[in-house]
Amino acid sequence: MAYGLMVTLMGWLVFALGNHPYFIAAALTGFLLLGPILGAGLIEASRAIEAGETPTFDASLRGLSPHRAALERFAMVLLTLAAAWLLLSAWTLNAAVGPIAPSVTASLWDDALRMMTSGQWGAWALIGAVLAVASFSISVIAVPLILHRDASASEAMRGSLRAVANHPIACAEWALLIVLLTAVGLVTALLGLIVIYPVLGHASWHAYQALRK
Template sequence: MTSMHSSVLSSHPGHGSEHIAVGEPLRWVSQGLHDFRRVPGLGIAYGVMVTVMGWVVFALGNHPYFIAAAVSGFLLLGPILGAGLIEASRAMAAGETPTFETSLQGLKRNLPALERFSFVLLAIAAAWLVISTVVLSATMGPIAPSVELSLWDNALRMMSSGQWFAWAAIGGVLAVVSFAVSVIAVPLILDQDAGAGDAVRGSLQAVARHPVACAGWALVIVLLTAVGIATALAGLIVIYPVLGHASWHAYQALRD
């Protein structure tokens, strides 16, 4: 079975030779918005969960250690929450009308693989915290003011520009790695019952074969997420489910 999963992408005739237009990610978002409109209550339920999680994190403060911990938690839970939206789009593509309960079917079918994949992302987040702490402590002293001094203050403002840039740059590199291993991983797990390792390999293959389209998709995700953050996270109530649904359509294009 493993060999079957590992060849999921390569089994498509002519795969890797076709061209995906630069603007194609915008069409995936449009399709995701269409899916959201078909079952808005389901999408809003997922969007509210993510938004509330974000509010809780911001309520704790903005020390870099807390931010890294929050990113780690989201990377652990994100694929599981996103799986429900992807499963809903998968059901709609098959002519069904999903409910919140049926959106959880993919999670029930593939929980072990999704959990293992979540821990892959968690390892990347942990690497961000460890590497940034070691590098910054060795070159510039403490990474940031103490937790006691900055729990309720703006710790990022208290950091030097050099500390902030190095911390963000390390996170940016690892964010690229995270995207590369996850771009189609969750829908591949749900659609093909792939294992976590095969899903990661499938994502890396998709990025290698369609680097421009994947870069465009990453940019769209970053920009829309920034809009959500700029609205005190309230925008994520809609943006998160739209991106979740759009992930299914991105998978369909990147694997065909």
């Protein structure tokens, strides 16, 4: 539950700044892109349970140490992808439909949702959806591969891409479940993520095991 609480607190911190699209993007990319890394401890706990061990919060973190280099490289790829979305979406929307959103200073404590057109919101969401598909494809089983097979970051990402290519329907169903459960977390003011996030972390390990069969 501590993992879910940490994610919820981080989300509250971001949304406390206001509902400007940049802040919303930061929160969503933080969950969709960095979620696999933040959930590595949960996956390690699931691996330990399957091995007949009794995991604790500290043990779930200590189990990551032997794979620190690969996890850090994978995290950097996800961070780069997140930064690229924020930069490219702003450039694309400015070129296509004008400014992506009102200035941050003008809407920090205002309602930015009413200050953007439907076209701006649609284009912004489309770019985010493309990024989400790309990030899911390289991360669907990346962390379990790193922890279970001691794979490098590049090997783990290639393994994830192969899993998506070989099991597109199963991966699409898994992605849809993640989106729906994340939506439940959002509509419950992120409180739902206290439970949902740990469940997703444990389910990721079992999804990885199922895709291996």
